[in-house]
Amino acid sequence: MNANDIRAMIQPAQVHRDVYISDAVYQLEMRHLFTNAWIFVGHDSQTPNKGDYITTQVGDQPVIMVRHTDGEVKVLYNRCPHKGTKIAIDRAGNTGKFFRCPYHAWSFKTDGCLLAIPLKKGYEGTGLSESQNGKGMQAVGAVHNYRGFVFARLAEDGIGFDEFFGGSLSSIDNMVDRAPEGRVEISGPPLRYMHKCNWKMLVENQTDTCHPMVAHESSAGTAVKIYEQMGNPEPRPPAMQIIAPFMSPYEFFEDMGIRTWPNGHGHTGVNMSIHSKYDAIPGYFEAMVEAYGEKRAKAILDENRHNTVYFPNIMIKAPLTQLRNFIPLGADRTLVESYVYRLVGAPEQLTAMSAMYNRMINAPTSIVGHDDLEMYERAQEGLHAEGMQWVDIRRLHTGPEDFETEAVENGTTERQMRNQFHAWAKFMTMSMEGAAGVAAE
Amino acid sequence: MSEGNAAMITRDDVIDFIYAETRMLDEGRYTEWLDLWMPDAVYWMPLDYKQADPVNATSFLYEDNFMLRLRVERLNGERTFSQKPKSRCNHVIQRPFVDVFDPEAGKFQTVTNMHYVETRLDEQQLLALTVTHDLALVDGAFRIAGKKVELLNCDAAFGNIQLLP
Ligand code: FES
Numbered sequence: 001m002n003a004n005d006i007r008a009m010i011q012p013a014q015v016h017r018d019v020y021i022s023d024a025v026y027q028l029e030m031r032h033l034f035t036n037a038w039i040f041v042g043h044d045s046q047t048p049n050k051g052d053y054i055t056t057q058v059g060d061q062p063v064i065m066v067r068h069t070d071g072e073v074k075v076l077y078n079r080c081p082h083k084g085t086k087i088a089i090d091r092a093g094n095t096g097k098f099f100r101c102p103y104h105a106w107s108f109k110t111d112g113c114l115l116a117i118p119l120k121k122g123y124e125g126t127g128l129s130e131s132q133n134g135k136g137m138q139a140v141g142a143v144h145n146y147r148g149f150v151f152a153r154l155a156e157d158g159i160g161f162d163e164f165f166g167g168s169l170s171s172i173d174n175m176v177d178r179a180p181e182g183r184v185e186i187s188g189p190p191l192r193y194m195h196k197c198n199w200k201m202l203v204e205n206q207t208d209t210c211h212p213m214v215a216h217e218s219s220a221g222t223a224v225k226i227y228e229q230m231g232n233p234e235p236r237p238p239a240m241q242i243i244a245p246f247m248s249p250y251e252f253f254e255d256m257g258i259r260t261w262p263n264g265h266g267h268t269g270v271n272m273s274i275h276s277k278y279d280a281i282p283g284y285f286e287a288m289v290e291a292y293g294e295k296r297a298k299a300i301l302d303e304n305r306h307n308t309v310y311f312p313n314i315m316i317k318a319p320l321t322q323l324r325n326f327i328p329l330g331a332d333r334t335l336v337e338s339y340v341y342r343l344v345g346a347p348e349q350l351t352a353m354s355a356m357y358n359r360m361i362n363a364p365t366s367i368v369g370h371d372d373l374e375m376y377e378r379a380q381e382g383l384h385a386e387g388m389q390w391v392d393i394r395r396l397h398t399g400p401e402d403f404e405t406e407a408v409e410n411g412t413t414e415r416q417m418r419n420q421f422h423a424w425a426k427f428m429t430m431s432m433e434g435a436a437g438v439a440a441e
Numbered sequence: 442m443s444e445g446n447a448a449m450i451t452r453d454d455v456i457d458f459i460y461a462e463t464r465m466l467d468e469g470r471y472t473e474w475l476d477l478w479m480p481d482a483v484y485w486m487p488l489d490y491k492q493a494d495p496v497n498a499t500s501f502l503y504e505d506n507f508m509l510r511l512r513v514e515r516l517n518g519e520r521t522f523s524q525k526p527k528s529r530c531n532h533v534i535q536r537p538f539v540d541v542f543d544p545e546a547g548k549f550q551t552v553t554n555m556h557y558v559e560t561r562l563d564e565q566q567l568l569a570l571t572v573t574h575d576l577a578l579v580d581g582a583f584r585i586a587g588k589k590v591e592l593l594n595c596d597a598a599f600g601n602i603q604l605l606p
């Protein structure tokens with residue numbers, strides 16, 4: 001498969017089903033897309049102290065994110081340079097001043113540099129110290145910590161962080177600005193939800209505003225019905241505030257609006273969203289005014305973006321301080337990790353609201369998640385049908401689209417899905433043989 | 442059970458209640474099951490091993506009466522796509538430990554280890570559970586005042602868990 005084959009899978013308003021079901025495409029995604037793009041690794045509050053680390057994946061690559069002795073967060077491949085043993089396998093821990101491989105005790109500083117090898121004289125005159133393996137653990141190509149959110153680019157050279165994300169960083173800004181102290185911290189471990197479907201289905205679903213009232217009628221619609229039978233008592237409990245808006249009519253989602261940015265990023269909820277009507281938490285606005293002044297505090301809290309997709313594979317909900325990481329494990333296997341963060345300096349009830357949303361909507365036990373997963377897995381199986389080769393993403397596609405400039409459109413457009421596939425082709429092919437010229441677009 | 446006479450209640454009565462509740466879940470007698478719950482009781486399934494705080498960090502479940510009713514009504518809905526076809530479940534339970542037995546105060550607590558099997562189509566999953574029940578006595582009958590279901594492998598990644606472990 002070469003760059004032209006990849007490009008041929010993406011047409012302006014439809015994509016070939018192989019982008020979801022082909023193992024060969026998945027392998028190319030790992031070697032190209034997930035190597036060229038900036039990928040979310042973790043939040044720096046997961047590693048607050050020197051020597052703290054987490055283990056995770058960037059695409060299919062095992063990595064360690066660690067707080068180095070200089071206070072910076074490093075991202076290293078989780079592979080001993082000797083024989084390949086993973087250096088750490090617990091999801092989080094503290095390694096002190098250095099890593100020590102459990103197999104033959106080679107040790108490494110927390111930036112990966114080789115520290116010591118037992119019985120080192122056995123390597124004299126062998127050329128080890130000149131080899132790549134003799135240098136220590138390999139670091140990824142580049143790391144950027146944006147307001148606590150740590151991203152990595154595996155490739156040594158490539159697009160810069162600011163150019164890659166551009167205006168989309170305004171959603172992370174809004175999330176972090178919602179903390180009176182201007183920072184967020186992890187609150188508990190993530191939900192881990194296994195999906196037998198392609199990772200892109202989950203990413204597309206984040207801006208799919210025509211499915212909630214259909215796929216989630218069984219949960220949100222039933223909730224609205226039961227609450228009606230109870231006489232719609234006020235004030236509505238937080239659970240109802242969370243779930244009822246899923247049943248909003250199509251017009252509501254049209255009016256929400258969708259914004260797209262270059263390189264595949266975009267968000268729903270430009271004008272308002274299903275998160276706009278939550279009851280105020282006592283003391284929160286006051287704390288925000290104290291921190292920012294009334295005008296700025298209002299501006300921050302009036303921005304209620306729904307889902308922001310950071311291409312290729314995370315989404316955040318700024319008003320609920322959540323992040324979901326769609327980790328691709330295979331063409332037909334995706335691990336979803338859903339995190340909740342605490343707004344430092346804000347009342348704890350905000351964290352409780354975010355945690356409630358997380359378990360109600362994103363958990364393997366969620367009555368909302370159940371129907372989403374059902375749809376993805378049915379699609380993963382249905383796409384094997386030979387009778388039809390293309391997947392349709394043409395809602396509100398009426399002519400050529402320019403994805404290199406920011407745009408705001410009707411909230412039910414599938415433009416953001418098209419934007420993602422445009423970026424997909426770009427980052428898939430830029431490092432492929434025979435991609436000359438087009439790669440540099 | 443010994444109607445209205447706290448003095449006559451035995452540990453076996455408490456244990457029988459746990460078995461009976463589990464059987465209701467396995468047989469899908471959810472309306473009957475909902476009637477067992479005290480109005481302010483909560484069904485908690487922690488996400489973290491030995492999790493202390495149910496609400497300020499994510500749990501799998503932290504369901505009040507309303508959410509339990511919603512969950513149960515949804516199972517039978519016309520458009521509940523993830524339950525077409527329906528799941529089935531089965532609990533194998535160890536004899537409950539009766540850790541609190543106070544008939545005078547109407548307070549009881551049991552801890553029960555269970556193996557929970559849930560199945561749908563070609564999939565079947567097995568979960569090991571430790572279930573803590575808080576029970577109250579209302580008009581001589583046991584009611585659930587709180588239920589905590591801890592998964593042995595809570596930190597593993599799961600597909601859908603659709604019924605009530
Ligand atoms: S494999 Fe790590 S020291 Fe040998």
Ligand SMILES: [Fe+2]
Pocket residue numbers: 205211212215216372
């Ligand atoms: Fe959904």
